[in-house]
Amino acid sequence: MLKHRPEPSALTGYALNPLDRFSAKRDDPAFLAALAQAPETLWYVIGKDRPALKITESGPQALFTGEEVAALGRIRESVLLGRDDTHTYFAGLLDDGVIVTREAADEGAFVETNQLVIPGRPDILLKDLRAIIMESSLPAHQIGALGHAKSLLSWHARHRFCSMCGARTELASGGYRRDCKACGAQHFPRTDPVVIMLAVRGEDCLLGRQPRFNKGMYSALAGFLEPGETIESAVRREILEESAIKVDRVAYHASQPWPFPSSIMIGCIAEAVSSQIEIDRTELEDCRWFSRTEVETMFARTHSAGFLAPNPAAIAHHLLYAWMRRETPQF
Numbered sequence: 001m002l003k004h005r006p007e008p009s010a011l012t013g014y015a016l017n018p019l020d021r022f023s024a025k026r027d028d029p030a031f032l033a034a035l036a037q038a039p040e041t042l043w044y045v046i047g048k049d050r051p052a053l054k055i056t057e058s059g060p061q062a063l064f065t066g067e068e069v070a071a072l073g074r075i076r077e078s079v080l081l082g083r084d085d086t087h088t089y090f091a092g093l094l095d096d097g098v099i100v101t102r103e104a105a106d107e108g109a110f111v112e113t114n115q116l117v118i119p120g121r122p123d124i125l126l127k128d129l130r131a132i133i134m135e136s137s138l139p140a141h142q143i144g145a146l147g148h149a150k151s152l153l154s155w156h157a158r159h160r161f162c163s164m165c166g167a168r169t170e171l172a173s174g175g176y177r178r179d180c181k182a183c184g185a186q187h188f189p190r191t192d193p194v195v196i197m198l199a200v201r202g203e204d205c206l207l208g209r210q211p212r213f214n215k216g217m218y219s220a221l222a223g224f225l226e227p228g229e230t231i232e233s234a235v236r237r238e239i240l241e242e243s244a245i246k247v248d249r250v251a252y253h254a255s256q257p258w259p260f261p262s263s264i265m266i267g268c269i270a271e272a273v274s275s276q277i278e279i280d281r282t283e284l285e286d287c288r289w290f291s292r293t294e295v296e297t298m299f300a301r302t303h304s305a306g307f308l309a310p311n312p313a314a315i316a317h318h319l320l321y322a323w324m325r326r327e328t329p330q331f
């Protein structure tokens with residue numbers, strides 16, 4: 001355990017994942033096979049990018065025994081997540097053929113409302129991880145493990161063929177590699193870095209709104225880091241592109257695993273050195289300066305225009321909250 005808890009990253013959604021990843025044992029296939037078969041091993045299950053939940057009288061459960069997993073249908077890939085003091089944990093990817101999609105009646109709705117079902121298993125729910133975190137229906141460490149499982153299995157689901165020669169690849173090293181037997185290439189799971197940042201100038205910070213956001217919500221600007229960029233240059237470029245605001249110094253504050261499908265959000269504070277905004281309308285519906293006092297009312301849900309802070313599952317919430325309390329790096 002860390003001495004100074006909680007560090008800023010630990011407050012973000014999907015971040016709590018204290019499993020010992022046990023990486024020294026990943027390259028021992030006989031050991032892994034025995035572990036996967038062991039009756040005390042527990043499983044998380046992902047089907048078409050959604051965690052499988054067992055509906056029980058005491059609420060939804062994310063963990064399955066090996067026997068329960070086998071009864072769900074064909075598991076296409078299995079990965080080792082890690083262990084804690086009591087159990088070892090694997091995650092399994094359900095074959096798409098096991099799952100039936102029921103299109104939602106309200107087509108064109110804001111949220112994805114189609115239902116994924118396993119025929120004959122009304123006790124199993126395949127639920128979007130974002131909905132699970134919003135409902136707080138599972139303990140935080142299980143949400144972290146599900147994010148880990150989802151990112152890794154989503155990568156396997158999308159990398160079945162070698163990007164060098166086109167032949168089929170096979171899972172290796174407990175799920176942390178795919179090997180191509182045809183050309184010998186080894187492929188490793190990706191994590192795509194995204195910078196998310198708050199440009200600040202004295203008592204003001206810069207927030208924007210995408211059209212898909214919930215009504216009234218403003219958040220930190222964000223964008224993918226591109227090849228050849230440092231985190232600092234990506235922050236400066238993204239802010240300039242989206243708002244025309246110029247930035248000088250950049251400081252790291254916290255990060256968040258973002259399993260949609262496999263990103264890491266890198267949260268930064270940026271020192272704005274200009275104030276005239278020009279909004280990039282292809283990205284943003286609005287972008288404006290908010291004073292610290294105004295941000296306080298957004299968190300308190302008392303803002304006169306009904307503006308709201310981002311949801312606590314998002315790192316933007318914690319970045320903004322820490323800046324409001326003067327807990328982020330000062331320029």
Ligand SMILES: [Zn+2]
Binds near residue numbers: 165166183
């Ligand atoms: Zn190949």
